Amino acid sequence: MNATRQPHDDASICAAPTTPKAPKSPSVLEQMGGRKGFVYSTIPVLVFVAANAFLPLSVTIAISLAVGFFTTVIRLVRGEKVAQAIGSLLGVGVAVAIVGLTGSAKDFFVIGIWASAAGFVVTAGSLVARRPVTGLVWNLLHGGKHRWRADGPALRAHDVATLAAALVFGARFVVQQWLYLTDATGGLGVARIAMGTPLTVLGALVVVWAFRRSSKRLLPKN
Structure with missing residues (x-):
């Protein structure tokens, strides 16, 4: 005597297990x-x-x-x-x-100009001291106990990332300070926009790369 097959049996056989999709990481610009x-x-x-x-x-x-x-x-x-x-x-x-x-209308931009100067001093100074600031930040975010400076590839990655940040800050300061000294308020506005978010995103991409490289090399794998 054949057993009666329930309708839900076919559904359970045909239904493929669904794997939940991992949430998409926000891009640097979105962050x-x-x-x-x-x-x-x-x-x-x-x-x-x-x-x-x-x-x-x-x-x-x-x-x-x-x-x-x-x-x-x-x-x-x-x-x-x-x-x-x-x-x-x-x-x-x-x-x-x-x-x-x-x-003076040009002083609308003075805070940004000197903030860029300060950023350049910090980032460039950390490179000279052989303690790139992006590496210090990465280590702090991960408990501050990693010997990241002893790992050659990780240290070089943070050298590159910190250099990228220094170049962004330095370029902003040089260009905008020159425009400030020449009383080019309109030019300062253009430079502020062109060298703001676009340059920040480019620099942030390099920093994200260095962070991921350090995490891959130094953090314990699950």
């Missing part, structure tokens, strides 16, 4: 805020330079603050991180405050 983050960081610069070309400085400052506040509200409504959105507004506020104190 930095994505395309929208790039746009939001560009708007205050464009507005300041454009307004300064046609309007009195006091009006330019007022418009820049208003636009900075408006874009911050939009970012918060869209669900972006509060610290990121407010930090951007504070940056605009400090920049226009310096402009108000000095009476």
Whole structure:
């Protein structure tokens, strides 16, 4: 006597086991805020330079603050991180405050210029000291107990990554300081945008490569 085959038997035989897909890792650009983050960081610069070309400085400052506040509200409504959105507004506020104190439109960019100088000193100095800063950061993020400097390939990877960061900071400082000294406020705006997120992403890609290389060589395998 044949056993009655239940309908669900065929389904259980035919159904292939499904493997859950691993979540896709965000790209470097996405980790930095994505395309929208790039746009939001560009708007205050464009507005300041454009307004300064046609309007009195006091009006330019007022418009820049208003636009900075408006874009911050939009970012918060869209669900972006509060610290990121407010930090951007504070940056605009400090920049226009310096402009108000000095009476010079080019001083809108002075913080970024000297921040680049400081970044270059730190990264280049760490290379000279044979303690590339990206390696120090990687080790700190992984408990601070790895002898990464004793591993030749890992050390060389962080030399390259830290050199890339130093070149980004150095290029920004040299170009923008030259434009600052020549009173080229419009040129400073172009340089700020062109040498901002695009260069940061390129440098970050090298740093990510160094981090992954170090992790592959020095972290215990599961």
